Structures are given as structure tokens and as C-alpha cells.
Amino acid sequence: MGSEHQQWLEAMEEKSRRRQEKFMDDIAAKLQRPRLRHAPTHVFRGAPDFWHELEWDEEQRIQAFTDNFVSVGAHIVRVQDLGEAAQFITNKAHELSAKYLIRQNEQVLNDLGLEEQLPDVQISVWNSAPEVDWKARAAEADIGIVMADYATAYTGSVTVLSSPEKGRSVSLLPTVLVLIIPVQRLYTRLGETLHRFDEAGREQLPAGIHFISGPSRSSDIENDLTIGVHGPGVVYGVIVG
Incomplete structure (x- = not known):
């Protein structure tokens, strides 16, 4: 220079x-x-002690999460095991006359056996073939199926992490989203999820961390609430266990 x-x-x-x-x-x-x-100078940093001490039992967590999730227009289904979760998805696919379904590439979702239960529905597994435009395929899907990494009862939100097997498009682009939420991943406070990322360190953070609190909602135009503009218009949370 x-x-x-x-x-x-x-x-x-x-x-x-x-x-x-x-x-x-x-x-x-x-x-x-x-x-x-x-x-x-900040005398206090982070959440106060009483907030760290807040802890609900399992039924309280499930009830609070359900109330908050439903309050924004989502739906909650509670099942005992993955077999019942698979049956719910099968019934919902028939009810909606779904032709195409896409899911994350995770062993738990493999175990659902949806291909056998829905022989008349095309089912794709995210990133299972390198030549496919997976974003386009997700946009064509009637239903997307995603595993929750964490869920928070107090905020009624589900945390979904991105990885090569867990593309964010599966939760963002289909018309209907089904979130599988194992009850052991449902916590009271959001901090119980966030501190895990702090402990992992910057180099171990996933490509994306997404918080889903019901169907897509937008009031950008003249404060007119519209559902499904920037994501699925229908969201089902399936609490397993």
C-alpha cells in the first residue's frame, strides 16, 4: 500500500x-x-439466585410447556413411547392427505418405522443423497419431522440444533412441523439449555441454534397477524414419555 x-x-x-x-x-x-x-460497573451479572433455584417437577414442566406452547397456536400431543409417536404421525399424514414427508437423519427417527407405516407417502431423509437439492425438497414437503434437542417449560420453546444430519430447512420449510420431544429433554428454565453452549465453548457450537415457539407468526404489515409466512403454519409438539 x-x-x-x-x-x-x-x-x-x-x-x-x-x-x-x-x-x-x-x-x-x-x-x-x-x-x-x-x-x-454492573453490581449484578446474570440471573439472580432465586431464578437459578427455580425447578419444577416433571408434571409441572409438562403442564407449563403445554400451556405456553398452545397459547401461541401450536398443538401438543402426549404419548407414552416412540411407537405411539409413530402412530400419531401416521394418522396425521392420512388426515392431512400428505403426499411427501421429510425428516432429520437421526437414529431415533429411523426407529419410528414410518416408511413401513406410510407406504403410500414419499418419505425423504435429510442429506441422505449428495446429488439432491435438500432445501428445495424440504420446501416441497407437506410434513417435516424434527427431534428436539432441548425444550423449555417456562418459555414454551423447543431448541433444535443444526448439523449435516439435521438441516434447519426441515423445521423451517414444510407446511406442517412435527417436533418429537422426549420428556427427559424438557427443562424448567431456558438457562438450563443455554449454559450447555457456554460450557462447550465457541469452537464446539453447532452451525445453528433455533428456538421454536409455535407456528410462524408475523405482524410486519400494518400490524396484521399472519400465520405461516416465514415457516410452518401448523406445529405439533409430541411429548414422548
């Missing part, structure tokens, strides 16, 4: 800094308070 070019960059940076300072000074003046040049 030539010296003239370097001098020009330094001059532009100095000009930008002066503009930033003036901008912040103007804000401080309008607020009638002095500029803060250093970050204030």
Missing part, C-alpha cells in the same frame, strides 16, 4: 471518528447528561 493511500485512509478514519464523537455529544446534550466515556 502506497504512503499516499495510507494517509488517505487515516484521514478518512479520523473524519469518521469526529463525526461519531459529534453524534454522541449531540445525544448526550439532548438527554441533558454528561457523556459516559467508560462502561458502568
Whole structure:
């Protein structure tokens, strides 16, 4: 880099800094308070102790999650085992006259045996063939089936992680989403999920961490609530166990 070019960059940076300072000074003046040049000291950091101590038993977690999930337009089904979960999906596919279903590439979902139970429905397994455009295939699906990695009762949300076997498109693009939620993955507080990512460290984070709290909802246009604009319009949570 030539010296003239370097001098020009330094001059532009100095000009930008002066503009930033003036901008912040103007804000401080309008607020009638002095500029803060250093970050204030935080006496408290993180959640208070009483929040860390909040813990519900299994039935309380299930009830709270159900209430919160249903309140935003989703549906909850409770089954005893994966066999009943498979039967629910089979019945729902027939009820909706589904022609095409896509699911994550996980052993638990393999064990559902949907291919045998739904011989008249085309079923694809995410990323099982390298030549396929899997995003396009997910967009064509009537139903997407996803395993929950975690779920939070207090917020009524399901956490789904991305990986080569667990494409986010399976939960984002089909018309209907079915979330399989093992009861042992249902926790009271969101922090019980988030701290796992802190412990794993930055290098171990998945490609995506998605929080699903019911069907897609948008009020961007004239504050008119619309369902299913940015994702599935119908969501079923199947609590197993």
C-alpha cells in the first residue's frame, strides 16, 4: 500500500471518528447528561439466585410447556413411547392427505418405522443423497419431522440444533412441523439449555441454534397477524414419555 493511500485512509478514519464523537455529544446534550466515556460497573451479572433455584417437577414442566406452547397456536400431543409417536404421525399424514414427508437423519427417527407405516407417502431423509437439492425438497414437503434437542417449560420453546444430519430447512420449510420431544429433554428454565453452549465453548457450537415457539407468526404489515409466512403454519409438539 502506497504512503499516499495510507494517509488517505487515516484521514478518512479520523473524519469518521469526529463525526461519531459529534453524534454522541449531540445525544448526550439532548438527554441533558454528561457523556459516559467508560462502561458502568454492573453490581449484578446474570440471573439472580432465586431464578437459578427455580425447578419444577416433571408434571409441572409438562403442564407449563403445554400451556405456553398452545397459547401461541401450536398443538401438543402426549404419548407414552416412540411407537405411539409413530402412530400419531401416521394418522396425521392420512388426515392431512400428505403426499411427501421429510425428516432429520437421526437414529431415533429411523426407529419410528414410518416408511413401513406410510407406504403410500414419499418419505425423504435429510442429506441422505449428495446429488439432491435438500432445501428445495424440504420446501416441497407437506410434513417435516424434527427431534428436539432441548425444550423449555417456562418459555414454551423447543431448541433444535443444526448439523449435516439435521438441516434447519426441515423445521423451517414444510407446511406442517412435527417436533418429537422426549420428556427427559424438557427443562424448567431456558438457562438450563443455554449454559450447555457456554460450557462447550465457541469452537464446539453447532452451525445453528433455533428456538421454536409455535407456528410462524408475523405482524410486519400494518400490524396484521399472519400465520405461516416465514415457516410452518401448523406445529405439533409430541411429548414422548
